[in-house]
Amino acid sequence: MVFACTGSWAAEAGLFGFWNHLGDFAGFTAGGPPIGDYSFLPLNEQARSRAESWDPAIQTQVQRQCFPHSAAWAPFGPTPLLIRRGEGEEAGAIVIRMQSNEVYRVIWMDGRPHPSPYALHTWNGFSTGEWVGLTLKVTTTHIKEGFTRRNGVPNSDKAVVFEYITRHDSFLTDVVVLEDPVYLQSSLVREQSYRRLPDDTEILEYPCEQSMEEAGGRLHFTPHFLPGRNPHISGRTRRADEFRD
């Protein structure tokens, strides 16, 4: 049941403030997942093919170093964030500002429709929100292609992210449901929790600067692996990542 107003402001007020990422589910451990670990992901063959041809060195290319996380993965980024009321042209909306990559999300709460499928796609996508009891349900479309897991598993620009954000005392839970008709066989449900931070917390600036990360340089080369040539994909990893009902 969706409540248009009842309880909404109380819940909204409860969400406002500074929150810090808890744990590292999406990354598995500090630092991220290894290549070839696709466990618990309902990948189709297209996604598997893309992931197995992915070479991590591609992220060292100058033009890719400052790519932020797409909305399909951003909720799992290990970073503090601020949830506040929108101001000015964003009045009535809810704004989520994350420190890492300076993510700035606007969640429109006025019932406006999502734009045409051909409209601009961005890293943050286009988000609308509604209250489901004391839970903020956020629907995000128009997301640029990014990754579902940080080891080459892609999300497509047709992906839709549904989030269910609920406060539990000094904790915040964000249940993230990713639906991607291009790369997933079924919905992918993940969860990220946050802990309340003091009101005087600062969200620091995080300017990204491009540089020549590859010492020795491999200019004019796009890192990749041809099908079946990825040395990180072994029979063991293939068996381990097979998704089961």
Place this chain on the structure above:
Amino acid sequence: MNIKSIGLLGLLAVLQLTAPSEAHHSFPAHYDAENIVTIEGKVTAFQWRNPHSFLIVESTGSDGNKVVWACEWNNTIAMGRAGLSAKSFSPGDTVTVRGNPAWDKQPRLRLVNVKRPADGLEFNRAGGVND
């Protein structure tokens, strides 16, 4: 909706006050965490930047050839919190770096530890000393 996967490990995670390494990529995807390489050489540049800082070190290989290593560190927020700054290293500094080698065999490390014998300075991966 056919839900096939639910991740709840975040609920059980350890509490933390500050963000850890805010990787724009997965470190294990880039580096072999099971192995350590040690290099000695002179700093040619200290790239104080996001998403990750780099210490560029020129060393001499066993064959006498010069090799320029890119030693990947952390973001400026985490490093600054640990007391580092853009001026912590200068070109010409002699350093010893231990780090995880890159999977692609390029001269690139994920920095685990760096020592500067001239003044005894030592930092570890996360930015702090002996953490």
